[in-house]
Amino acid sequence: GAVVSQHPSWVICKSGTSVKIECRSLDFQATTMFWYRQFPKQSLMLMATSNEGSKATYEQGVEKDKFLINHASLTLSTLTVTSAHPEDSSFYICSASPRLHEQYFGPGTRLTVT
Amino acid sequence: AQSVAQPEDQVNVAEGNPLTVKCTYSVSGNPYLFWYVQYPNRGLQFLLKYITGDNLVKGSYGFEAEFNKSQTSFHLKKPSALVSDSALYFCAVRVAVNNNAGNMLTFGGGTRLMVKP
Numbered sequence: 134g135a136v137v138s139q140h141p142s143w144v145i146c147k148s149g150t151s152v153k154i155e156c157r158s159l160d161f162q163a164t165t166m167f168w169y170r171q172f173p174k175q176s177l178m179l180m181a182t183s184n185e186g187s188k189a190t191y192e193q194g195v196e197k198d199k200f201l202i203n204h205a206s207l208t209l210s211t212l213t214v215t216s217a218h219p220e221d222s223s224f225y226i227c228s229a230s231p232r233l234h235e236q237y238f239g240p241g242t243r244l245t246v247t
Numbered sequence: 248a249q250s251v252a253q254p255e256d257q258v259n260v261a262e263g264n265p266l267t268v269k270c271t272y273s274v275s276g277n278p279y280l281f282w283y284v285q286y287p288n289r290g291l292q293f294l295l296k297y298i299t300g301d302n303l304v305k306g307s308y309g310f311e312a313e314f315n316k317s318q319t320s321f322h323l324k325k326p327s328a329l330v331s332d333s334a335l336y337f338c339a340v341r342v343a344v345n346n347n348a349g350n351m352l353t354f355g356g357g358t359r360l361m362v363k364p
Contacts, residue, residue: 137290167351176337176354177291226290234279234298236352238291 136160137229139239146217146246153213154242156227162207163229167236168200171224183210217246249274251340251355259361260328268323268358270312270338280321281339281352282312291337297321308332328362335359 136159146152156166164185169177181202182190189202199221201213210229214221226241250273260266272278279298283291295306302314312323321338336359339352 139290174357176356179351179353182351224288228291234296237293238283240290241288243288 135231135235135237137227137237137239139225139227139242141242142240143243144245146244148218148246149216151213151215152217152244153211154225154227154244156210156212156229156239158208158229158231158237161229161231161237163231164207165230166204166210167228167230168202168210168212169226169228171226171241173224177226180212214244217244219246222246249278249340249353251338251353253336253338253355253358255358256356257359257361259363262330262362262364263327266325266328266332266360266362268336268338268360270321270323270355271319272321272338272340273319274340278321279341280312280314281341282306282310282321282323283337283339285335285337285357294323294336328360330362330364333360333362 138157140155166183168180170180171177179192180195183202183204185204185207191197204210222245224241224243228236228238230236252271254269281296282294285291294310295304297304297314305311310325312321314321335357337357338355341352
């Protein structure tokens with residue numbers, strides 16, 4: 134149980150285009166999902182906290198107009214990287230939290246912007 | 248603000264030997280502490296957590312960790328390392344709050360464990 138999926142697992146896009154990444158909790162409901170970014174050989178940096186039915190809370194330094202988050206249901210959150218640039222290339226990981234003290238991570242999405 | 252430090256970028260150990268991956272934390276309030284493992288190009292897998300109770304916590308794959316409040320540490324240990332344990336390990340902390348936004352984790356920088364045959 135407690136499986137979180139991400140789609141796509143990897144994506145290559147051209148500079149200036151937008152890319153949507155989906156995060157789904159497959160066998161549980163999550164009122165809260167988190168989006169992280171991980172650079173090579175570095176730790177996870179929290180980008181935003183996504184609550185179902187309300188606006189996401191972004192961490193300082195994260196552009197909300199560039200990284201659009203939608204948490205439309207208790208099992209799905211999406212992250213859209215708008216007008217992507219090469220510096221947006223990274224490994225994006227989501228996690229879903231069904232209850233306090235529990236957080237389950239997706240397998241990650243590798244984004245490469247050319 | 249809460250923070251987590253993993254002082255070693257890499258730990259090397261021979262297969263069959265005990266391993267320790269260090270973690271210290273800084274929080275204002277009671278900490279909830281977690282260890283995760285990450286294999287190449289994969290998400291994080293949960294190993295164990297300390298919420299309350301016994302300071303020695305046992306987790307997945309034979310790993311354990313000891314919560315030491317006086318030293319603000321939560322070192323990860325395993326009595327006998329396997330080559331397959333080689334991966335990136337992250338320590339994380341969150342402070343006790345009563346809503347889901349408080350589930351936000353702060354991660355350490357990660358420690359690469361290399362177990363050699």
